[in-house]
Amino acid sequence: MWKLLVGGVNEVGLLNRYGVLIVSDSNEVRERLLPIFQRDEQFIITGTAKHGNAAMGCILAGRPDLVIIDLAMADMAGIMAFQLIMNHRPVPIIVLSTHTSEGTMQTIQAMRMGAADYFHIEMLAGQMSHETMTTYFLERCKMAIVKGIQRVYEFPVKSVEIVETTLSGSLQSKHDQFQRRMDIEFHLRKAITNEEFHLVYQPVVDVYTNRIVGLESLIRWDNASLGQVPPCDFIPVAEESGLIHEIGEWVLREACTQSMKWQEAGLPHLFMAVNLSRRQFNDSGLSAMIQKILEETGLQPKYLELEITESMSMDVNLAADALSQLKKLGVRVAMDDFGTGYSSLGYLKDFPIDKLKIDQSFIKGLKHREVNAAIVNTVITMAKNLNLLVVAEGLETEEELQVLRDCGCRFVQGYYFSKPVLAESIEHMLNADTRNKPNRIVI
Structure with a gap:
């Protein structure tokens, strides 16, 4: 025409x-x-x-x-x-x-x-x-x-x-x-076959001891044609195309395998956090897949932590059912990016979750933003009343660390202690931790 x-x-x-x-x-x-x-x-x-x-x-x-x-x-x-x-x-x-x-x-x-x-x-x-x-x-x-x-x-x-x-x-x-x-x-369709993915790990640190208590695994993609593709670019495409199931399974297996390698090497037994996407979370076969990976790798369920975002829990009934299936496996569940979604604080008590991760947008400039400090303090108080652990994400400065300590936040994650790094760097940190030499983790 x-x-x-x-x-x-x-x-x-x-x-x-x-x-x-x-x-x-x-x-x-x-x-x-x-x-x-x-x-x-x-x-x-x-x-x-x-x-x-x-x-x-x-x-x-x-x-x-x-x-x-x-x-x-x-x-x-x-x-x-x-x-x-x-x-x-x-x-x-x-x-x-x-x-x-x-x-x-x-x-x-x-x-x-x-x-x-x-x-x-x-x-x-x-x-x-x-x-x-x-x-x-x-x-x-x-x-x-x-x-x-x-x-x-x-x-x-x-x-x-x-x-x-x-x-x-x-x-x-x-x-x-x-x-x-x-x-x-x-x-993306050939990325796993071509071994283009790798994981990096960011420590979760106890601010009172400056020791690593856990790790969050994060996927990275290097492609010969596209170069380094950030997760914010390829994860939505993987979700839309359905490739997220295959990629998510690879991440879970790789993270659990690495965790077991560290344990078998005599390093501290830490929790390993893995992010779940929305389509993974809504997949009826998720629990069976996780159980299979735990059995294959030998990792005890208590050392695996699954992170969901707050927006995934909008449908309360479906979320509660999915979380119950995961908890039956014995794994831990954390709600990531807390404060950025629309969940009701009232029904958190009905969700079988173990931890809240306060979104980094509330941590940045914490010392100079009274509203952010009030929100963080409220979340920490509420979490304690619900017997939930709290991790503050995105910690970057000494001032932010001091405010979090004053609010009673014990666990933090961010560039102040470490950026996400390769497994070899984590091994050096854990070895230093066990020797109890440094007072602070340095990359």
């Missing part, structure tokens, strides 16, 4: 609507996609096709701006349709993938052959099919179309204004974000 303008530049034609062709042999997929595109007036469905030849007929007749191809069609029909279209009438194509290993391989193949983007069909179904996810999908469809315009046409100088209107700064920014997300997921 393109209209030729003066200067040889094409832009969106009638009513600025994008024509979309859906290629799938599944009625369910087509019925799932139709109402999604109907939510945005910029899109109009120009046709549907069940195989490549039918798709080519629709393309020649209707000239759609975007083609959606279902890769889950039988007998590799999705890939064959993709090849047919790209060989005869290149057009921006988004492939719908699945979380299966076969779906992953076909997605990688399609991306190498020139697909503009891909999207997991599971993300548009069930609980995932909410307003935010469908909006995200539609935005990526628009990005695929814009990307197609850039690739196919060379814009003359006289048409710069038209180009700038079509590719606004905000749209280009979103395109860059989506492209990075696509790159992250592509490489």
Whole structure:
């Protein structure tokens, strides 16, 4: 649905609507996609096709701006349709993938052959099919179309204004974000096989003795193409794509294995904290997976601490059931980033948790912010009344440490004592601790 303008530049034609062709042999997929595109007036469905030849007929007749191809069609029909279209009438194509290993391989193949983007069909179904996810999908469809315009046409100088209107700064920014997300997921799928992950550990320290009492394990990712990818970038992608289950299991096993190595080396027996993601926490098979890892590694459950975020406990009944299953294993549970969510202090007494971790946003500048000090003091008092331990996160200065001591906070974690470090550095610290030489941990 393109209209030729003066200067040889094409832009969106009638009513600025994008024509979309859906290629799938599944009625369910087509019925799932139709109402999604109907939510945005910029899109109009120009046709549907069940195989490549039918798709080519629709393309020649209707000239759609975007083609959606279902890769889950039988007998590799999705890939064959993709090849047919790209060989005869290149057009921006988004492939719908699945979380299966076969779906992953076909997605990688399609991306190498020139697909503009891909999207997991599971993300548009069930609980995932909410307003935010469908909006995200539609935005990526628009990005695929814009990307197609850039690739196919060379814009003359006289048409710069038209180009700038079509590719606004905000749209280009979103395109860059989506492209990075696509790159992250592509490489993330092989990160475990390629041994690209490693763990670092940050000590939890008793402020009265300056000795390490526990460790929090944190994942890091170094990729040959992307470099060092921060967790805040790749964890959301792992959550969305479903890869978080495999990655989370790797983290748990690696952390438990390392903890046992230290114990077997005669170092102090400390708790090992591991963060759980929302999808892991809601997975009915989580307890069984943790039990299996504990049995395989030989780590006693009391030395494993699982950290959940406050926002995970919004559904009180579901959270209580999940936590009860974890506590049956004998592991400890900590509520991380406490104070940043919306949980009610009243129902904390009903949750089988062992520890609250005060978010670092309340610790920064503690000495000079009376409100923060009042909040921290209140949380510590409340936790003591509920027989919960408290850890203050993000400690960086001597002044903050003194205020925390005055508030009665015994356990802290932060750069003041140590940044997250590799296992070898932790061994040096623990050996120094056992010799009781330093009064303070120094990296």
